[in-house]
Amino acid sequence: MEGHDSAAVSRPVRARSKSYGRSCVEPPSLFWQTPGHLTALGHRTPTLRGAAKACDITDKVDPEQLALLVQSEWKLSYVTPLYRFKYTQLKLYSRHLAAFILAEKQQGEAVEVGLEAGFKVAFSTVLGLAETEEDAETVFIQIHSKPVFAADALKPVWRGWLTCVNGDPEYLRSLSTDFVSLPMFCSNGSENLTALVKSWFSQTFDCNFGSLCLSSSTLNWLAALWTGCHPNCNIRYLKLSWRMPSQPPLDVEYTVNPQDAWKMWDSIHAEDGVEDTVAVEEVQRFMTGLETHFFRHFKIYLSAGSLVRVSTALGSAHQDGKIKISSSDYIKTLLTLLTECALLRTPV
Secondary structure, three states: OOOOOEEEEEOOOOOOOOOOOOOOOOOOOHHHHOOOHHHHHOOOOOOEEEOOOOOOOOOOOOHHHHHHHOOOEEEEEEEOOEEOOOHHHHHHHHHHHHHHHHHHHHOOOOOOOOOOOOEEEEEEEEOOOOOOOOOOOEEEEEEEEOOOOOOOOOEEEEEEEEEOOOOOHHHHHHOOOOEEOOOEEEEEEOHHHHHHHHHHHHHHHOOOEEEOOOOHHHHHHHHHHHHOOHHHHOOOOEEEEEEEOOOOOEEEEEEEOHHHHHHHHHHHHHHHOOOOEEEHHHHHHHHHHHHHHHHHHHOOOHHHOEEEEEEEOOEEEEOOOEEEEOOHHHHHHHHHHHHHHHHHHOOO
16 A cells, blocks of 8 residues: 555544433333343444445435435434334424424524524435335435525425434334334434424434444444445545544544555455455454554554544544435445444433
8 A cells, every 4th residue: 555545643623512311201101111122232233244235226215315315414313212103194293393493493492593584394204215124214304494585495404314224123123013213313404403303302202312423343344344345336535534542632534545445455355254244353454454554654553542534435424423425325334334323322
């Protein structure tokens, strides 16, 4: 990889993240009485995953709906199962959420500049992302500002969606039929609107939200899985960012030539792996190889820090729970991994 790598070192400004704790609910929902399947999930982090494969899903998913998921940056949260959520009531939910936001605004809640003339809420179902019979269909929510003048077009000010792709079948089958599990919540828009949407869901469906941060292990998996896609789609670049434990914290950005990254991955995978699967040992060897190569050039032990960001032409993911999906061809690989993360984070 000689001559193909670059590195940048910077000292970042720390930003505080908002966390959402469990709230007391009266009366308690049946979910809190579910047997300890989630506890078991926490001890069954997979050590073997399917290799990422390109899949044109436009024959199953409406291209216009799919386009709404791609290119935007989404902030991730986990959410506990929704109590008595009905797909047949989406139009009613649209009206109720709009009324809830309006009521909060009238009480002085700072909602969003530009909504003074009113707004419209729309729930819809994104059919075709579900992979198994146990997966619930994805739900997409849009909030548009209504124009002051009727001739003006509606303007989108907030978007969000709840999804479950290849969720743990044992856990999903253990839930009462009164519950719908859509464990991953993605939002794009103002924090105030996001908080109001979460509050409405919590009150209406007796559920709770929490921040979904991505561990270094999850980012390692993404780096390996996306690199493995290179021969078919050209990932164009592999950018990795580490946070080093110095005071103040030190950020190291590492850009690897994609062909070199692929050659390293292919040599590891060909030696140790099975074509259709990826083992955690291969991922570890791949990341160790990148770190060793970096040390030879810059004399910095990346293993002393933590991986905080991975980016390729297929998408990006950050430790603080922000993702960007840049290609729909591998969207199910990403959503499967993130669904697993959301379920593992969901409290008992």
